[in-house]
Every structure is written in structure tokens, then in C-alpha cells.
Amino acid sequence: MRIATGLILAGAIAVCAVGAVWLKMPTLSASLAPSAVPDRTAAAVPVPAIAPVLATDPNPAKVTALSAPPLAAAQPVRATCNNPNALGVARTVEIDTTGGPGFGFEHFKQLDFLRDKEVVLTFDDGPWPLNTPAVLKALADECTTGIFFSIGKHATYHPEILKQVYAAGHTVGSHTWSHATLTNKKLTEDQRKEEIEKGFSAVKWALGGVSPAPFFRFPALQHPPEMVTYLGKRNIAIFSCDLDSFDFKARNAQAVIDVTMKKLDKLGKGIILMHDFHKHTAEALPELLKRLKAGGYKVVAMRSKAPVQTLPQYDEELLKDAKLPTVSSRPVSSVVQTISE
Secondary structure, eight states: OHHHHHHHHHHHHHHHHHOOOOOOOOOOOSSSOOOOOOOOOOOOOOOOOOOOOOOSSOOOOOOEEEOOOOOGTOOOOOOOOOOTTTTOOOOEEEEOOTTTOOOTTTTOOOOOOOTTEEEEEEEOOOOOHHHHHHHHHHHHTTTTEEEEEEEHHHHHOOHHHHHHHTTTOEEEOOOOSSSSOOOTSSHHHHHHHHHHHHHHHHHHHHHOOOOOOSSOOOGOOOOHHHHHHHHHTTOEEOOSEEEOOOOOOOSSSHHHHHHHHHHHHHSSSSSEEETTTTTHHHHHHHHHHHHHHTTTTEEEEEEEEEEEEHHHHHHHHHHHHHOOOOOGGHHHHHHOOOOOO
């Protein structure tokens, strides 16, 4: 009896001795001041064969079907679909990015994981006012999803929009810091690496410290072999495409729809390249998604097995450059938007 009583008392003392543990996340008191960013003006062009990706596994991208986004990547779950006739999402796949696998037959032929009539929707150059929210609405109306390859500077201009992209359950990757063409011979190797790394750090900052997926797309789809090798060592997947909508040079929304569907009907499946930066894309997307549904196409969501590991030196560099924004430091197109005429 004495032993039992002693054990009870000891347990009570132990419980009372447990202290509260407080976890305090770092906060940022300053916003980043953006500078002018060039728009994409050149079409994606085929490039010569690129250096092989470094990997110990001969098939570095293990594509596994999932019923929900992996928890390891801290990806929000998509909202329940209330539209029984929506395009929806046929399946979700998880990507092991070890060794930097490449996707998209424009440049990479090894990993053909899409089935007939399956597509992956991808959007470059955002986030951007009006256009990105319009793209998000179109996707939400059809209960479907995409991958958003954000420009780092744009992410610092409009972090609240990128947070909306992530919160809606879409996959977020990077598209460099300033949309510099990395095949430009004027750039040193360190400057090319900075474009890649600072882009990821900026996206992470815009998402409030949440690391995005280790998914990367080169501007203009131009792949310097040494940077392909570098991304392989960093375990970052590279995205080309199977078909380019050429929406950045389309005269209107209908042209975006016509070009995309013509190419897709010829190929039968593929990773589609679009831009949430462009007005015509936002205007075209509702009808394009309906055309996909009518044509029997199904959307595949791509998630990463784990988030990207940003490098501390670029995280610090980004914060070091941070200062309170002023009207004069932002491009006019980022400040003033025509909403009616």
C-alpha cells in the first residue's frame, strides 16, 4: 500500500513539474524593395543535348501515385469540390527529386510518367495582380490544380498573392530571381547560381518561411549544361514542357486556347506551359479548362517528396537587401493597374 501511494505521489509531482514550452518563429519587420524586371519576350527554343544529371540512382525520379499531397512538403490540402461536373484532379503523384530529374519532352525524354489524355498545368512568371488571382479562380471553379513557377522578384512584390496560390493547394516552384536567361555569357557561374538560389529564397520569404517544392524552370527553357549539373547536385527537379501555349505572344484569349488544344490533340498528353503573368492567359483559362474536360483530358497534380532546402547565405542576402518599399522603387505596372476602360 505504501509503495502504491508513493508511486501515485511521485507521478503527481512529475506532472506538476512539466513546464510550458514556447516556440517562437522569427518575423520580418521590413518588406523587400523591388526593382524593374524584364518581361519574357523570346519564345522557348530547343537547345542542344545537355549534360547528364548527376545521380547515384539510375532512375532518380520515383513517381508514386498518391491520394493526397505528402505531409513532408507541408502542402495544404485542396478544398472539397462542390462542382460534380468539374475537370478536377485525376491523380496526384509524388516526385523524389534526388539527382535533379528532368520533366517535359521538349528537353527530357527519360521520365514518361503521364498516361494517355493526362496533362499537367504549369504557370510561369507570377505572382501578379489581377492575372494570378483570375487564374486561381478559374482553377478553383474547375476544382483542379497546377504548378506555379514564381519569379523571385515578383514574389517579393506580391507575397500576399503567392500565399493565396499556396493556400489553395497548388504546387509552388521557382523561375529564378529576376528571369535572367542563364545561357547569357555575360553572367558568371556565381551569378547564375545566385539567380537560382536567391529565387528559391525569395519564394520562401514570400510564403512566410515555408519552403516551396524543389521544382525549377529555366527562363525561355534555355538550359546551361553546368547549371543542369548544379541543380542535380542540389536535388532540384528541372521542368521543361511537352507543349508551349505561346500565350506570351498571343493576340487574344482565343489564340491561347486554339494553339494549346491543337498541340495537345496532336500529342495526346503533356506538361502544358502557360503564364499567370499574362492577361490573355487568365482570360482564356476558364474556356480552356472546359475544352480539356470536353476532350476527355485529365489533370495530374505533381507534389515533391520533400521541400527545397534553401541555402542560408542566400536567405541572409535577401534579408540584408530588405528595406521599406517606396513608390519610386516599384515598377509602374506593379503599382497601377487598369481595371476598367
